[in-house]
Amino acid sequence: METPTKPMTAREKIRRLVDVKEQAQREARERYQTDPEYRAIFDELRKENAERRANK
């Protein structure tokens, strides 16, 4: 029989929101360091910015 899940308190929900935010920020930095495909997206965007500046 399934045990009913205990409802999360407001404090627990806020803690989870903060934890998700901190983890996401950490992951973004790590992914940039380790995932060449991900880094390539930023390189392409930088190239676009540079071209736009050059065309001014």
Added chain:
Amino acid sequence: MPKDAPISNYSFAWVGGEHNIYAFTTNDDVGYEIKFVPSAYLFVDYLENYVNAFEMVISVADNPVGKRVPADPLTEPTIRAIFYDFFRSKEHVIVYICDSSDGRQEARFRKFTNWYYKNIAVDLFKMDARLPDGDRFTLLSGILSKKHPYFSQFVELFKHLAEAEK
């Protein structure tokens, strides 16, 4: 649009994934990631139905400048453009927590609030909660359409979150 026309925001890319990732870079080559993390758990105690709730997280993926990210007038409009790109559905609820890791959460919250009131889309509704967190405050905002089917549950949730420490 001609290539040399003034721009109102940076180009951004949809990276995708289960966390709905967008990316953009600034003229200082700072790389930002904007993520919308599914957060339906916020509503589980209020509804049996699934709610399209997302936590918006703004991250600096790469800062080649080194120290503090330089102020850039196009960063805010770019994040706004990404927000509206994602927030196409009236069924979405977006929750945003200001980053408090460097103690500048008040400034970020003011910026976010100014942005919201300056550029509010007519049918959007925003609620804020300011929550004590040790010697700091956690500042939380939630945005949804006034026509959202679970509008009243959202208001209830935010009232509940705002009273977390009382």
